[in-house]
Amino acid sequence: MKMEVWSNLGSIMASVIFIWTMAREYLPPEFYDLFSKWTHRLIGLVSPYISVIIEENDGMKVSEVYDAVQTYLSVRSSSAAKRLKVKKPRNNKEFTFSMDRNEQIADEYEGIKVWWVFHSRESKQTVLFSWDSNTEEKRYYELTFNKKHKKKIFDEYLPHVMEEAKALEIRSRYRKIHTNKSNSKDYVFRNRVWTPVVFDHPSTFETLALEPEVKQEIVEDLKRFSRGEKYYRQVGRAWKRGYLLYGPPGTGKSSLIAAMANFLEYDIYDLELTQVKNNTELRKLLISTTNKSIIVIEDIDCSLDLSDRKKKKKKQQEKEKPSDSEKPDENENEDSKVTLSGVLNFTDGLWSCCGSERLFVFTTNHIDRLDPALLRSGRMDKHILLSFCTFGAFKILSRNYLAIEDHALFPAIQDVMEAAQMTPADVAEHLMKMADHPTTALENLIEALREAKEKAASAALKGLSEENASVTEGQV
Numbered sequence: 001m002k003m004e005v006w007s008n009l010g011s012i013m014a015s016v017i018f019i020w021t022m023a024r025e026y027l028p029p030e031f032y033d034l035f036s037k038w039t040h041r042l043i044g045l046v047s048p049y050i051s052v053i054i055e056e057n058d059g060m061k062v063s064e065v066y067d068a069v070q071t072y073l074s075v076r077s078s079s080a081a082k083r084l085k086v087k088k089p090r091n092n093k094e095f096t097f098s099m100d101r102n103e104q105i106a107d108e109y110e111g112i113k114v115w116w117v118f119h120s121r122e123s124k125q126t127v128l129f130s131w132d133s134n135t136e137e138k139r140y141y142e143l144t145f146n147k148k149h150k151k152k153i154f155d156e157y158l159p160h161v162m163e164e165a166k167a168l169e170i171r172s173r174y175r176k177i178h179t180n181k182s183n184s185k186d187y188v189f190r191n192r193v194w195t196p197v198v199f200d201h202p203s204t205f206e207t208l209a210l211e212p213e214v215k216q217e218i219v220e221d222l223k224r225f226s227r228g229e230k231y232y233r234q235v236g237r238a239w240k241r242g243y244l245l246y247g248p249p250g251t252g253k254s255s256l257i258a259a260m261a262n263f264l265e266y267d268i269y270d271l272e273l274t275q276v277k278n279n280t281e282l283r284k285l286l287i288s289t290t291n292k293s294i295i296v297i298e299d300i301d302c303s304l305d306l307s308d309r310k311k312k313k314k315k316q317q318e319k320e321k322p323s324d325s326e327k328p329d330e331n332e333n334e335d336s337k338v339t340l341s342g343v344l345n346f347t348d349g350l351w352s353c354c355g356s357e358r359l360f361v362f363t364t365n366h367i368d369r370l371d372p373a374l375l376r377s378g379r380m381d382k383h384i385l386l387s388f389c390t391f392g393a394f395k396i397l398s399r400n401y402l403a404i405e406d407h408a409l410f411p412a413i414q415d416v417m418e419a420a421q422m423t424p425a426d427v428a429e430h431l432m433k434m435a436d437h438p439t440t441a442l443e444n445l446i447e448a449l450r451e452a453k454e455k456a457a458s459a460a461l462k463g464l465s466e467e468n469a470s471v472t473e474g475q476v
Contacts, residue, residue, distance in 0.1 A: 025102070050147045055140040061288050062192060065158075068165035069141050073116055074098055075168060076105055109157045114145040175199040175261060177268040180275055180285055193281075193288050199268060203258035207400050209393040209424040210252065210386075218256075219263065221382060226264055229357070238353035242360040242379050246367040247386035250425030253363040256386065257296055260359070267293045273303035279342030286346055287354045294359045301369045304338055340371055347379045389424045391417045397424065401431040402438040409442040413449065420452040 056066045074097055077084055083100040099105065099118040107114050120139045145153050178194040205215050225241050232239040243260075245253040261268050269289050276282050289295060297303060345351065347360050362380060364370060374380065389397075391414045398404055430448055434441035 048146055048148070049144050050150065052143040052153075053140055054143065055138070065162070066139075066141065068162045069116075070098065071165040071168050072161045073105065073118075073141075076107060077103075109160060110152075112145065112149045112152065112157070114143060114153070114157070117142040117144070173265075175265065175267055177270055178289075179270050180272055193285050194269060196267075199261065201258035201262065203255045204262055205259050207396070208252065208255060208259050209389065209397050209400075209428070210256075211390055211392040214384075218260075218384065222260060222264060225359070226357070239356040240352060240358045240360065242347060242362070242381045244367070244375065244380035244383045245361065245363045245386055246383065247365070248388065248423060249365055250423035251386035251388070252424050253386055254298065256384075257294065257361055257363075260361070261294055264292070264294075264359075266359070269293055269295045271295060271297050273297060273300070273338055273343075276338050278337040279339060279345070282338055282342050282346055283351050286351055289355060289358065291355055291357045293357075294361055296361045296363075298363045299365065300362045300374075301364045301366050304340075304343070340374070344373060344379065347374075388421045389417065389427045393424055394427060397428050397431060398438075398442075401428060401435055402441060404438050407438065407442060409439070409446065412446055413442065416446070416449045416453050419456065420449040421456045422449060422452045 054063065054066050054069055056063060058064070058066070077097045077099050083103050085098045085100050086095050099116075101118060101120045104115055104117045107116060118139075118141055120137060122137045143153075175198070176196040177199040178196045180194055205219055208215060210218075229239055245256060247253065257268070260266075267290060269285075271285065273282075276285065286295075360379075362374075367375070367383075375383070394413060394417060395405075395410075398407070398410075426448075427445065430445045431441050434444060
């Protein structure tokens, strides 16, 4: 009699599972949700198993647990799953695997068997904080196990998953650079505000064309920051630091950022402000960044109107057109409503502490155009001038491009280098042209430096003449 009961029960369960699978594959999402709800209730009456749902989104950011589960299962998927997704990110040496929709794999922990299922479905509803207002995709993992092991699963297995995922992340660690420029078509990143690619920039402080003293000062500052968690908490400040890199184009601002990332082993978040719709979206981008990262806004003076409000107000008062007086204090890009206030709060407001060990790096070619509120300590703590090539920087470039430490032509180069006002990028270009013939490369560089020196002197003389003429007119 007992055997017959168990046999019948087994047949019923098998039928339910079969029907459930068919419904999941072929029913519309709305009908499947209703069907799933009542099926779960029915199975719950007789089943000794329970399920735990781990959703991708945790408020306004991606769940740390979801990411850990995804990393943990990526290794097991390649051998246990029947249907996989495989990809090979650019510059990666290895393939990465992940479970396809509705795929199930089994795992075992200290004799306890558990099952993982990956679910994904799309909704056409508009969601307030969705990156894509037309389509929202809900993704989650479902963990199923015997209810008698509930305590062990919660107290031991899930922490084990988190630790294993962390170890896997470290072993397969690739630094990444993230962009917010466009919606990603990649299935994994479709609902995320940042799209990453592998970051493999070769710039280091050893190859950077800067005066040795300046480089050493930056390195020491970064070291203090990276080990300053206890200190920042002690003084009551968020563990973050702001750098402003300014100077003419071609002086190595982007290379310095890459060297900082390689030195600290941080990810980079390259923020394109013109692609951000408003301050709320800017805030979401901020809290979606990870710890140990560098948040970069390049050419911030060109991204939005963040110029000195006092200067703007003075210019507006000088204009006679009535329409000019009606303009807002903070100009807004036609496609972006991010304001100076939003950027200030981004770097130093209450939301800036939602994370730790992060650097904010802004670059500009014209520091005089920026509002002083953006430049103060607490926002941009350290200002670094990257100017024209010096002789010390040239010696590093000659070592990098010509593989020489000294040469008979070096004194001649030193004589004209400072006055020539040539950027490191231009110096490097001259050296690259004849990299196999160091002497010829240096001779060509000397000629180019002398021409640049003459142009700089002529420009200075012309500027002085115009200034004198202006003074004379004022006196008349």
